[in-house]
Amino acid sequence: xxxxxxxxxxxxxxxxxxxxxxxxxxxxxxxxxxxxxxxxxxxxxxxxxxxxxxxxxxxxxxxxxxxxxxxxxxxxxxxxxxxxxxxxxxxxxxxxxxxxxxxxxxxxxxxxxxxxxxxxxxxxxxxxxxxxxxxxxxxxxxxxxxxxxxxxxxxxx
Amino acid sequence: xxxxxxxxxxxxxxxxxxxxxxxxxxxxxxxxxxxxxxxxxxxxxxxxxxxxxxxxxxxxxxxxxxxxxxxxxxxxxxxxxxxxxxxxxxxxxxxxxxxxxxxxxxxxxxxxxxxxxxxxxxxxxxxxxxxxxxxxxxxxxxxxxxxxxxxxxxxxxxxxxxxxxxxxxxxxxxxxxxxxxxxxxxxxxxxxxxxxxxxxxxxxxxxxxxxxxxxxxxxxxxxxxxxxxxxxxxxxxxxxxxxxxxxxxxxxxxxxxxxxxxxxxxxxxxxxxxxxxxxxxxxxxxxxxxxxxxxxxxxxxxxxxxxxxxxxxxxxxxxxxxxxxxxxxxxxxxxxxxxxxxxxxxxxxxxxxxxxxxxxxxxxx
Numbered sequence: 401x402x403x404x405x406x407x408x409x410x411x412x413x414x415x416x417x418x419x420x421x422x423x424x425x426x427x428x429x430x431x432x433x434x435x436x437x438x439x440x441x442x443x444x445x446x447x448x449x450x451x452x453x454x455x456x457x458x459x460x461x462x463x464x465x466x467x468x469x470x471x472x473x474x475x476x477x478x479x480x481x482x483x484x485x486x487x488x489x490x491x492x493x494x495x496x497x498x499x500x501x502x503x504x505x506x507x508x509x510x511x512x513x514x515x516x517x518x519x520x521x522x523x524x525x526x527x528x529x530x531x532x533x534x535x536x537x538x539x540x541x542x543x544x545x546x547x548x549x550x551x552x553x554x555x556x557x
Numbered sequence: 558x559x560x561x562x563x564x565x566x567x568x569x570x571x572x573x574x575x576x577x578x579x580x581x582x583x584x585x586x587x588x589x590x591x592x593x594x595x596x597x598x599x600x601x602x603x604x605x606x607x608x609x610x611x612x613x614x615x616x617x618x619x620x621x622x623x624x625x626x627x628x629x630x631x632x633x634x635x636x637x638x639x640x641x642x643x644x645x646x647x648x649x650x651x652x653x654x655x656x657x658x659x660x661x662x663x664x665x666x667x668x669x670x671x672x673x674x675x676x677x678x679x680x681x682x683x684x685x686x687x688x689x690x691x692x693x694x695x696x697x698x699x700x701x702x703x704x705x706x707x708x709x710x711x712x713x714x715x716x717x718x719x720x721x722x723x724x725x726x727x728x729x730x731x732x733x734x735x736x737x738x739x740x741x742x743x744x745x746x747x748x749x750x751x752x753x754x755x756x757x758x759x760x761x762x763x764x765x766x767x768x769x770x771x772x773x774x775x776x777x778x779x780x781x782x783x784x785x786x787x788x789x790x791x792x793x794x795x796x797x798x799x800x801x802x803x804x805x806x807x808x809x810x811x812x813x814x815x816x817x818x819x820x821x822x823x824x825x826x827x828x829x830x831x832x833x834x835x836x837x838x839x840x841x842x843x844x845x846x847x848x849x850x851x852x853x854x855x856x857x858x859x860x861x862x863x864x865x866x867x868x869x870x871x872x873x874x875x876x877x878x879x880x881x882x883x884x885x886x887x888x889x890x891x892x893x894x895x896x897x898x899x900x901x902x903x904x905x906x907x908x909x910x911x912x913x914x915x916x917x918x919x920x921x922x
Contacts, residue, residue, distance in 0.1 A: 506886055506907070509834065509853065531748065531780060531798075532835075532853075532887070533643075534730070536588075536608060537659050537685050537703070540640050 405450055407483040412457050415444075434504070436466045439475060442503045445555045446495050449488040449547060454554065458482050460492060465515065473507045475500065480515040489519055493529040494538055495551040574917035576857065576880045576901070580626040582910040584633070585609050589904035591644045591890045595668075597651040599623075600896050602631070604654055605910045606642035611635040612656055612666075614673065615910065623897055624914045637664035637675050644688045644733075649695040657686040663700055665716065676716045681708055681723075688733040692741055697721075699743050701731035707745050707755065709764060722764040726753055733783050738790045738843070740811055742767075746781035752795055752805075754822060768822055770795075770805060775824035777803060785841040785848075793822070794848055796836035802828040802850060802860070804874065828874050831858060838890045844898040845920050848874070851888030851903055856881050857913070861920055884909060 418441070440463045444456035455461045460479050467476040477496055481489045493512050500510050512529045514522045528534050538544050587608030595602035601617040616631040617623050640659035647654055654673070656664040661684050665677040682702035689700045698710040698718065707724040730748035737744070743755040743764075751771030755764050770776050779798035786793050793805045806825040834853030841848050848860040859878040884905030894900035901913040 527748075527780070533687070533732075534703075536641060540659055 406486055406488065407450065410448075410451055410453065410458050410482045412453055413459050415454070415456055416463070433470045434468060434475075434508075435470070436463055436468050439466045439468055439477070439500070439504075442555070443477070443496055443499055446492075446499060447551045447554045448482075449491045449495075449551055455479070455492070461496070473509060474511075475504065475508050476511045476513070478513050478515045480518045484518065485520050489514060489525050490528065491544075491547050491551065493525065494535065494544065495548050497529065497535060498539065498548055499552055499555060574859065574878050574915050574919070576859075576878060576883070576913045577916050579624050579900075579912040579914050580628050582613075582615055582628055582630070582912070583908070584613055584630050585611070585908045585910070587641075587908060588886075588906040589889065589908060589910055590641065592892050592902045592904045592910055593645045593647055593654075594892060594895055594902065595647050595651045596649060596895050600894055602651075603628070603902055603910070603912075604645050604647070605904055606645045606656060607908070608641045609908075610638050610640060610642060610658075612637075612642055612645055612654070613910075623894070623900060624912075628912060632673050634666060634673055634675070637666070637678060638662065640685075643686065646689045646691055648691050649693060653695075655689045655691070655698060657689040657700060659685040661686060661702070663689055663698075663718075665718070667716070677718065679710070679718050681720055682706070687731060688735075690734045690736050690743075692736040692743075693739050694741075697736075697741065699734040699736065699745075701734045701745055703730045705729060705731060707731055707734055707743070707753075709743070721762045724755055724764055724766070726766045726769075727751070732780065735784050735786070737811070738786050738788065740790065742790075742811060744784050744786075744793065746784050746795060748780045750777050750779055750781060750797075752776070752781055752784060768820065770822055770824070775803070775827075777801065780835075782835070782837050783839050785839050787841045787846070788843045792825070792841075794839050794841050796839035796850055798835045800829065800832045800834070800836065802832075802836065802839060802848070802874075804828070826874060828860060831876055831879070832856075834887075837887065840891050840893055842893040842898060843895060844893070847877075847893070847898075847915075847920065849891040849893060849901055851883075851891040851905075853887040855884055855886060855888060855905075857883040857888055857891055857901070857903055859915070878915075880913075883913075884911070 446455045465478045585607040589607045592605045594600045603615045606612045612634040614632040618627045638658040644657045654666040667676045683704035685703045701707045709722040710718045711721045727747040728749045733746045735744045754768040756767045777797040784795045795803045804826040805822045807822045832852045836852045838851040846862045850858045857880045860874045861877045863873040863875045884907045886906035890904040899915045903911045
């Protein structure tokens with residue numbers, strides 16, 4: 401028997417239209433300034449660990465939940481799990497972290513937080529997701545990496 | 558009130574020190590978590606450990622000044638761990654090098670005849686070992702883990718290590734263990750925001766928590782990543798994810814077990830407002846009163862006891878150097894050289910080990 405879903409009936413939202421990025425990426429002379437939309441493009445197609453929908457479709461991340469200060473090399477993502485007791489929140493957070501680790505230049509510092517009030521153990525999960533030693537250890541755990549990689553498959557065209 | 562009174566009036570002897578990069582040591586293939594100077598023979602050997610699962614040994618070619626760019630990689634120790642090597646520690650005589658790994662084991666290397674040989678691996682912790690430390694006599698080893706426990710191991714003849722005590726008390730991941738520079742007093746720092754002081758009760762192997770430093774009242778409000786003693790061991794500095802350094806003082810006689818054990822360490826000062834991201838490492842020079850910190854904002858900072866401080870028992874510390882972009886990523890570890898007060902080693906998420914020289918006037922010892 402399949403394990404019971406934590407949120408059996410999530411609300412699925414429409415995907416936003418994609419706007420193609422200008423040529424900046426292909427011209428070394430123009431400094432590649434990273435903005436919220438670019439970060440959103442990296443993470444919007446991550447698959448929810450529990451449903452065949454993307455984080456965008458489930459409103460787990462939105463463009464507005466991303467803050468970027470390119471000059472200060474800083475990115476902050478706030479995400480909202482579909483239910484308050486979502487046991488997959490850590491996996492979602494790790495997926496966001498691994499995706500950005502692979503896509504962003506190493507100059508960036510990334511903070512990942514649950515939206516305030518969105519989770520019953522918000523403080524504990526926030527602390528774990530932003531402790532780089534705990535994150536490094538998690539990424540050496542094959543079972544966890546397996547779960548995270550499954551969420552990221554859909555982001556690799 | 559005189560408005561100028563708030564300004565630092567007497568210039569510190571250490572104002573204007575700067576850090577000169579001596580050499581970048583490249584070789585690790587992942588972030589470097591820690592560095593450790595070998596404590597003897599002029600300390601011309603440095604070990605580093607990394608997420609690439611190896612320990613690298615760097616040696617300064619003899620004959621020239623240690624602040625010259627003559628460091629070379631002497632050995633890569635890659636057969637002891639199959640996950641991140643988080644921290645390394647030399648025995649006081651420099652003959653043994655212990656390593657703490659995420660693979661839940663502690664590795665032990667012997668350095669004899671200019672060669673390193675792997676002599677032991679010991680297990681016990683349930684998961685990631687975060688830190689390992691020798692006591693000053695080299696007879697005891699302490700380790701700590703995400704499993705919330707601190708273990709004390711006795712060093713027996715024939716490279717045997719026997720666990721003599723498992724200390725439970727922290728409610729979370731223990732980040733670092735550290736021994737007092739001359740006494741068998743153990744300090745542990747944790748993800749539970751506290752620092753614990755462990756001492757031996759009466760005669761032998763009965764270790765207990767003598768004091769917990771942390772909220773409520775004074776202390777850190779987030780993970781305590783590291784601690785370091787000053788040369789005499791009557792002061793200690795701790796660093797945290799709460800972006801502050803705390804200075805703790807013990808004016809009590811630490812060698813006597815009879816005093817009121819529970820209040821020997823007191824909060825002396827908080828150094829706040831300087832760091833922009835998590836402070837991963839702090840190290841108090843054993844040769845003077847300089848404190849170095851390494852943080853997630855890529856900076857190395859140096860603090861000195863303020864010359865005009867010490868009013869009404871409150872001690873103040875001032876920033877004497879902020880070296881920006883010391884690494885191109887988080888600075889995970891800073892360690893002062895044990896013999897040369899001008900040398901500092903650092904390790905970063907950029908996979909690089911760096912040797913620095915302090916330029917300028919050092920404080921009087």
